[in-house]
Amino acid sequence: MKLSRFAAFSSTLLLGAVLAFTGAGQAQAAEAAALDYVALGDSYSSGLGAGPYDSASGNCKRSSKAYPALWAAANSPSSFAFTACSGARTGDVTGSQLGPVNSGTDLVSITVGGNDAGFADVMTTCVLQSEASCVARVNTARAYVDSTLPGQLDAVYNAISAKAPAAQVVVIGYPRFYQLNGTCVVGMTEVERAAINGAADHLNTLLAKRAADHGFRYADVTSRFTGHEICSPSTWLHSVTFPIGESYHPTAQGHSGGYLPSFSSAV
Numbered sequence: 001m002k003l004s005r006f007a008a009f010s011s012t013l014l015l016g017a018v019l020a021f022t023g024a025g026q027a028q029a030a031e032a033a034a035l036d037y038v039a040l041g042d043s044y045s046s047g048l049g050a051g052p053y054d055s056a057s058g059n060c061k062r063s064s065k066a067y068p069a070l071w072a073a074a075n076s077p078s079s080f081a082f083t084a085c086s087g088a089r090t091g092d093v094t095g096s097q098l099g100p101v102n103s104g105t106d107l108v109s110i111t112v113g114g115n116d117a118g119f120a121d122v123m124t125t126c127v128l129q130s131e132a133s134c135v136a137r138v139n140t141a142r143a144y145v146d147s148t149l150p151g152q153l154d155a156v157y158n159a160i161s162a163k164a165p166a167a168q169v170v171v172i173g174y175p176r177f178y179q180l181n182g183t184c185v186v187g188m189t190e191v192e193r194a195a196i197n198g199a200a201d202h203l204n205t206l207l208a209k210r211a212a213d214h215g216f217r218y219a220d221v222t223s224r225f226t227g228h229e230i231c232s233p234s235t236w237l238h239s240v241t242f243p244i245g246e247s248y249h250p251t252a253q254g255h256s257g258g259y260l261p262s263f264s265s266a267v
Helices: 002-033 055-060 067-075 090-097 119-128 131-147 149-163 190-213 252-266
Strands: 036-041 079-082 107-111 168-172 217-219
Touching: 036 067, 036 090, 067 079, 067 107, 067 252, 090 149, 107 149, 119 131, 119 190, 131 149, 131 190, 149 168, 149 190, 168 190, 168 252, 190 217, 217 252
Parallel strands: 036 079, 036 107, 107 168, 168 217
Antiparallel strands: none
16 A cells, blocks of 8 residues: 555656656747847848848848848747848948847847958958968958957947847857868969968957857857868858859858857857
């Protein structure tokens, strides 16, 4: 009789634990589905290079194959606002992208800083001019990252926090662009490629630090793009393309295989 009562008691405890666990799982699923998500930033968030583009987004070049759209499709948040825009600088984010961000926003993703540092001009210089000119332009960009960009990032991050103080904010970095000593036999020199990679690392170091200082999470994409840089056998980045605007941007596979899992792991 005592054994039966013990067995019944144990069964009750087990049933309660199962119900509690199941309820917790359901609550977590409901919480994930209830997220209000806003995707901010530049072309590395809008999906330039991934194509095709939403005609309604105009020059912002937003793609359904960009990591924010892929994440939203996989996780079904209760709301998804996609305001990232190709060519955006820090001032563009604060000036025209923060409309959907409010006190109810739960999740924000952002890539920004590359255009402020003059990424496009760096690549143009390195493609068209001498090695010395390329290295000098890279060093100018690095100096900008050290002297001016920290304050510009602070302005963006403070604006996000002011509008959505409870949101989880994920700052996402940029890939290294070249596999050194890779398959490329023409184009830039190895010195130029190494200088560009070093500048990307330099920018990412600042992004990670400023994100941490603001209590945000930083998602690194460098490791996921390793082996998929330009000059690798399986690149996830466009080299020089026509139209020229897609050059040095992630392909659709770069978003699905690189940016999406990096972002997902930080959420």
